[in-house]
Amino acid sequence: GAVVSQHPSWVICKSGTSVKIECRSLDFQATTMFWYRQFPKQSLMLMATSNEGSKATYEQGVEKDKFLINHASLTLSTLTVTSAHPEDSSFYICSATGTGPGYTFGSGTRLTVV
């Protein structure tokens, strides 16, 4: 079946630094990648949608300059949290759709900013 590999699974970084999260579709072409965020004890909220080769579309309230999304190829999308602060600590998860069955999720990345 379709697999999306997400790395890293967890990361701790210092406040002010940047962190990059990768999502790769292993056996299908991901024409669209969705990035979600989950605060503790809350549901998943869509942050942005990226189509391969295009600029990402951000949901209202999500800072595009802070959460940089790159989807340069059909198998790789990255989310970079720039100048991270403790309030950015969260669980980030990607989902890919494309030539495979839709709604294939990565395993998530737990980001802790100290």
Next chain:
Amino acid sequence: AQSVTQPDIHITVSEGASLELRCNYSYGATPYLFWYVQSPGQGLQLLLKYFSGDTLVQGIKGFEAEFKRSQSSFNLRKPSVHWSDAAEYFCAVGGDPYGGSQGNLIFGKGTKLSVKP
């Protein structure tokens, strides 16, 4: 507006008892429905999904769900709960995953399941 409602924030059941988690949705097109489970600190695991056909779908770990279009519901059930089922459960709705306009999933707020010994 498109939305998913899980009316129960927290449910506690005894081990061996039956379970039903409620999910209602509002969606403007043909809904494609999912149930995911999430253990603390872990990612999402797909339990089951409904795309079309038989409205009673079987999933992993002994779970099943029934799609009722007239009630806009997709409730999750399990006849006998195990202690390892304690987790957070999310219902989600989206559009045709094989269609040309595949969109994102809309998630409910989740139901936390606790299991008493």
